[in-house]
Amino acid sequence: MTNNIPPPLLDVRNLSVRFDTPHGKVQAVNGVSWSIAAGATLGIIGESGSGKSVGLEAIMGLIQSPPGHVTGEVIFDGQNLLTMTQENRRALRGEKISMVFQDAVSALNPSLTIGYQISEVYRSRKRCSKEDASRKAVELMDRVRIPSAKTRLKQYPFEFSGGMCQRVMIATALAMDPQILIADEPTTALDVTVQRQIMALLADLQRDTGMALVLITHDLGVVAEVVEQALVMYAGKVVEQADVNTLFDRPAHPYTRSLIGSMPRIDNRGMRLKAIAGSPPAAGRTLPGCSFHPRCPDQFEICASQQPELSRVGTNHIASCHLNVVATDER
Amino acid sequence: MSQIVGNPTVEPAEPDDRAATTSFTDYLRALLRDKVTAVAALFLLILLVAAAGAEFLAPHDPNAANLRARFIPPLGTARDGTFYLFGTDELGRDVLSRLMHGATVSMSIGLLGAICSAIVGVSLGILAGFYRGKLEIVLMRAVDGMMALPSLLIALFILFVIGSGFANLIFIFTLLHWMIFARMARSLTLSYKEQTYVTAARAVGASDLRIILTHILPNMISPLLVLFTLEIAVLILSEASLSFLGFGVQPPRASWGLMIARGREYISSAWWLVVMPGAAIFLAALCLNLVAAWARAISDPVQRWRWLTKPSTEKDAT
Numbered sequence: 001m002t003n004n005i006p007p008p009l010l011d012v013r014n015l016s017v018r019f020d021t022p023h024g025k026v027q028a029v030n031g032v033s034w035s036i037a038a039g040a041t042l043g044i045i046g047e048s049g050s051g052k053s054v055g056l057e058a059i060m061g062l063i064q065s066p067p068g069h070v071t072g073e074v075i076f077d078g079q080n081l082l083t084m085t086q087e088n089r090r091a092l093r094g095e096k097i098s099m100v101f102q103d104a105v106s107a108l109n110p111s112l113t114i115g116y117q118i119s120e121v122y123r124s125r126k127r128c129s130k131e132d133a134s135r136k137a138v139e140l141m142d143r144v145r146i147p148s149a150k151t152r153l154k155q156y157p158f159e160f161s162g163g164m165c166q167r168v169m170i171a172t173a174l175a176m177d178p179q180i181l182i183a184d185e186p187t188t189a190l191d192v193t194v195q196r197q198i199m200a201l202l203a204d205l206q207r208d209t210g211m212a213l214v215l216i217t218h219d220l221g222v223v224a225e226v227v228e229q230a231l232v233m234y235a236g237k238v239v240e241q242a243d244v245n246t247l248f249d250r251p252a253h254p255y256t257r258s259l260i261g262s263m264p265r266i267d268n269r270g271m272r273l274k275a276i277a278g279s280p281p282a283a284g285r286t287l288p289g290c291s292f293h294p295r296c297p298d299q300f301e302i303c304a305s306q307q308p309e310l311s312r313v314g315t316n317h318i319a320s321c322h323l324n325v326v327a328t329d330e331r
Numbered sequence: 332m333s334q335i336v337g338n339p340t341v342e343p344a345e346p347d348d349r350a351a352t353t354s355f356t357d358y359l360r361a362l363l364r365d366k367v368t369a370v371a372a373l374f375l376l377i378l379l380v381a382a383a384g385a386e387f388l389a390p391h392d393p394n395a396a397n398l399r400a401r402f403i404p405p406l407g408t409a410r411d412g413t414f415y416l417f418g419t420d421e422l423g424r425d426v427l428s429r430l431m432h433g434a435t436v437s438m439s440i441g442l443l444g445a446i447c448s449a450i451v452g453v454s455l456g457i458l459a460g461f462y463r464g465k466l467e468i469v470l471m472r473a474v475d476g477m478m479a480l481p482s483l484l485i486a487l488f489i490l491f492v493i494g495s496g497f498a499n500l501i502f503i504f505t506l507l508h509w510m511i512f513a514r515m516a517r518s519l520t521l522s523y524k525e526q527t528y529v530t531a532a533r534a535v536g537a538s539d540l541r542i543i544l545t546h547i548l549p550n551m552i553s554p555l556l557v558l559f560t561l562e563i564a565v566l567i568l569s570e571a572s573l574s575f576l577g578f579g580v581q582p583p584r585a586s587w588g589l590m591i592a593r594g595r596e597y598i599s600s601a602w603w604l605v606v607m608p609g610a611a612i613f614l615a616a617l618c619l620n621l622v623a624a625w626a627r628a629i630s631d632p633v634q635r636w637r638w639l640t641k642p643s644t645e646k647d648a649t
Contacts, residue, residue, distance in 0.1 A: 057530075060533075060534055061533075062530055062533055062534060090536050090537075090538065091536060092536070093533065093534055093535060093536040094534060094535030094536035094537075095536060098534065098535065099531075099534040101527055101530070101531055101534075102527075103527060106526065106527045106528065107527040107528050107530075107531040108528055108531075109528040109532075109545075109546050109549075109550070110528075110550065110632065110633065111549045111550045111552070111631075111632055112545070112546075112549065120532065120535055120537065120545075121535045121536065124535070124536060124537045124538070124541050125536070156632040156633070158632065158633050159636075169531070172531070172535060173534075173535070175535070
């Protein structure tokens, strides 16, 4: 694979996020590493509470500390974001790295007009006049395909539908032509047809601008269609990473297999969906062995006592499961 | 990119027959439709004009005593033919003129006192709510402590030490009334701070100051405006009670509270000396309360729209 030749645009190394709560320490993200090259696309898959959103918020520097505690390295353009001054980091946000939030309706300020919020990046950086800012806002609204942008500029978020609000969010994130766009479950709060439109829009914009796209989702269908690389997270750890086709064709981790198995498919209608039994470990509880073992259909003795390491299972394909190690040993 | 999902058509535009901007006349028209609020606003307007222009508009000199025209009842005429709309007091001074000059005092103390306490309280409250930590603990315990003090007693004590006067009164009122603004601003900041739009603003690189000024403060305006209007009424009443007790505005200057204090002795023979300033205080406080509800409605974008278009939907229904 040619993936290793260009230096990664964003390199996350051993990122951990811990929250000190009154009920004890909660390890939300536990030593996650991944990287993304310029213009590439990466999907982060995982169920609720697997640490996918928290990890990205840590990269953006949106974790409040205290109670949050972020360790590891996040290298962007040769600089470690985690050791940068707050000022420099703030300058980077929105300009080089942008984020689109889950629930667009609540991510827009109800008392400010749409036009104001789209051009907020320009205004907060005092780069141009108010007229220029609102002209650029209209351009951005056209880019995210919001009809009659000029009239809608002066409207408030409550006058927009959910899908339109998400388009506004995307426009806001794109304002400075960022190099990386992080989309945190951008379609969760929307209905299915609008989900399609938003994903299509994101995919088109990614292709047109050549920015890198990190997409958090729990929708495997979305991952299959929009991204090249995919990362599966479980209980704050990466359990498998591969390119999308490999992940779907030859999933190496039982969790990934179960996820794919629990997805409704058009070619086996009428069959009962395979749900994953049990629930993920409660926040703050760390299991001695593999964190998935209580729910794992293929578990054996070692799983309960020893943590599996991420290991290569194929070209550009890593997974953390004792099964793979055993399999390679036997081979 | 593997393939393009879905069809990239846009969502259909919603029909938009509403004007994008709302002009001043729209507000005026909507205000006139709301009869009670319109009357209250009109009364406050008259009061403001009377207070601001008391010097020129008052029919008589508020301090000119005329012992031959004492205790003339409202709508009465003196022997020399002078007409007194609200009657005269024990020294033959025109009650209407004194009410108008008293309005200047009451309104300016109410407004300035509320503005000063709002500025102090809101800024401290936002700082406490936004930065938390030791600052919050110290400030909020100070608020708790000050709320526990009997405010009238403290006001009397301080005024006794520093002497009464207009500036001193404003100072006292700011000192005794900033806490409620601080509490409200802090609790609102705490809840707004956790909103996704604040995180989103951070994500586009907004500074703390910018987040406070453009994302937290504007959302607070609506509830704060209500508190502000109510606080004006409270301050007018406080000024009246301080002046009534003799520690507020000093004679011969007129103030509503002072007029009641003086008129109290003659309440059995000259009721209007108490009723007129009493009614002024009552109506001012009532109208401020009514206008507060309206101010809340128009400062909130969601409610503003409903309020502005309410009658047309009613017309449609009938």
